[in-house]
Amino acid sequence: MRTICKIVGFALFYISTIIMFLFWFSAMTKWLGFIGSILAIIIAPGLVIFPIIFWVVEGVFPAFYFIIWGIGIIGIIIAMLSSANESRY
């Protein structure tokens, strides 16, 4: 039961992270071309401040990005809860 919960939690987290990275990668490539693609890989921690930059540059609030981020957070909570139960018993 805990194994399945852990797999579900981590899978949600990784799927969300991959989609968020693809969103970030596409935006950087659109704005800066080939250099943007390289930069997107190098400065991947910029994923956190990226929504603000996107909002300023495109003039549209990146709701999609936050929805996916929210799902990732739900995933990590599920994984943490199942790991916490494991250490207790």
Added chain:
Amino acid sequence: MNEPTEIISPNKKDNVFITRIKKYQIITITMAFLLLYRTFDHLIYYFKEGNSPYQAIGLNIWLVLSLHIVVYILQWLILTWIASKYTAQSLKEKIYGHPIITLILLVIYLHELPYRYANSSLGSNLVGIFELTIYYAFLFYIYWLIICWLSKLIWKRQRYQWIWYNKLVDKLIVIIPIIYKFLLGIIISIVVFINLFTILTRITNYSGVDIWKLFHFN
């Protein structure tokens, strides 16, 4: 010395359902997932379209859902009952004892699966493919048990024994539960992901304008 001690009554027993749920967790999760998926699938279709495919043949949606739940609980009871008949060790010994039947049925099962997907309406989505795969795996397991029983009646002692086969069985017995748990977890997480995404987009009234802006250069 005077510490209170917990007295456990030997007659204190769990409910048979709870005992089975605790003992066969993976079977329970699989069946619960499939039941929930099918139930919500029917309900969403009913509330979205205002009717159900079953109404066309004169059945009430609530009657169909109730039957659905009863059928899945019965399937779970049958699965757990059959699972209780063998331990991992006794199953392994049975597989060692019938190498030819096991290999032939395994090849037939793998050969049959694509045709089953193609001929069933369930074969068009991920959960349907998963359901068909485990349904036919269970069916072939029953065939295998029957054929093993018959062959034991006909041939009293084992004629063939291969070392490579025994080694392969040892490895598969360890690997298959891990792969199954992983696949089940991935399928559940994909379904949960899609449902969470749908719910969050409805709550936030997401219009998709950010994605549209990102992929349209003009």
